[in-house]
Amino acid sequence: MTQFTTPKKPIISLIAAIGENRELGYQGKIPWHIKEDFIYFKKKTLGHVIIMGRKTFDSLLKFYKKGDQPLPKRIIIIITRNKDYQVIYKDCFVVHSIKQAIQLAKEKEKTEIFISGGGQIYEKGIKLADKLYLTIVKGKFKADTFFPDYSRFKKAIKEDKKESGGYRYSFLELKK
Numbered sequence: 001m002t003q004f005t006t007p008k009k010p011i012i013s014l015i016a017a018i019g020e021n022r023e024l025g026y027q028g029k030i031p032w033h034i035k036e037d038f039i040y041f042k043k044k045t046l047g048h049v050i051i052m053g054r055k056t057f058d059s060l061l062k063f064y065k066k067g068d069q070p071l072p073k074r075i076i077i078i079i080t081r082n083k084d085y086q087v088i089y090k091d092c093f094v095v096h097s098i099k100q101a102i103q104l105a106k107e108k109e110k111t112e113i114f115i116s117g118g119g120q121i122y123e124k125g126i127k128l129a130d131k132l133y134l135t136i137v138k139g140k141f142k143a144d145t146f147f148p149d150y151s152r153f154k155k156a157i158k159e160d161k162k163e164s165g166g167y168r169y170s171f172l173e174l175k176k
């Protein structure tokens with residue numbers, strides 16, 4: 001007898017670093033610099049599909065030399081309303097809505113899709129999310145962009161408290 005297995009759907013996760021007041025960014029930049037958090041982000045997202053807003057993608061490019069591949073070994077889906085926006089990098093795709101981004105991500109990802117900001121994209125993405133990876137940075141920071149309310153995610157499945165570079169923070173994994 002032929003056995004059919006239902007293909008497993010990838011889960012959707014949001015990954016962000018936030019201050020105690022859910023601060024995310026100020027004038028296009030992240031308000032702190034925590035090297036370990038970049039390493040954590042890399043470890044979690046390597047080999048997966050990442051969805052991000054055009055502003056976050058543009059700010060990410062500032063960390064790379066011209067022509068260097070941003071976030072290597074990951075597929076990046078960039079959301080913009082601008083139909084003329086183009087990217088020259090391998091494994092980077094441009095779409096024009098969250099719905100399109102999720103659809104494309106599901107075609108390319110089997111296990112876990114990461115939404116990595118910024119504020120506008122988290123706001124929409126949190127409604128679709130199964131899981132949150134939050135780096136909670138101790139302190140209050142000047143900010144113009146904030147992470148949405150995440151009080152529906154009540155179940156902490158992992159918490160790892162850290163201290164480095166003059167910051168205290170914890171890596172938190174949450175489910176509903």
Ligand SMILES: NC(=O)c1ccc[n+]([C@@H]2O[C@H](COP(=O)([O-])OP(=O)(O)OC[C@H]3O[C@@H](n4cnc5c(N)ncnc54)[C@H](OP(=O)(O)O)[C@@H]3O)[C@@H](O)[C@H]2O)c1
Pocket residue numbers: 015016017018023024025026027028029030052053054055056057059079080081082085096097098116117118119120121122145
């Ligand atoms: N702390 C963290 O973990 C973290 C992570 C990521 C980002 N950030 C910070 O967050 C800030 C950027 O966030 P942001 O909210 O300003 O921008 P964003 O979410 O990165 O990008 C916003 C852009 O996405 C596009 N967009 C948004 N909604 C859309 C929709 N429904 N359909 C089509 N396109 C849509 C638009 O692009 P167009 O204007 O091109 O149409 C819009 O301007 C920066 O300060 C960054 O450093 C922090």
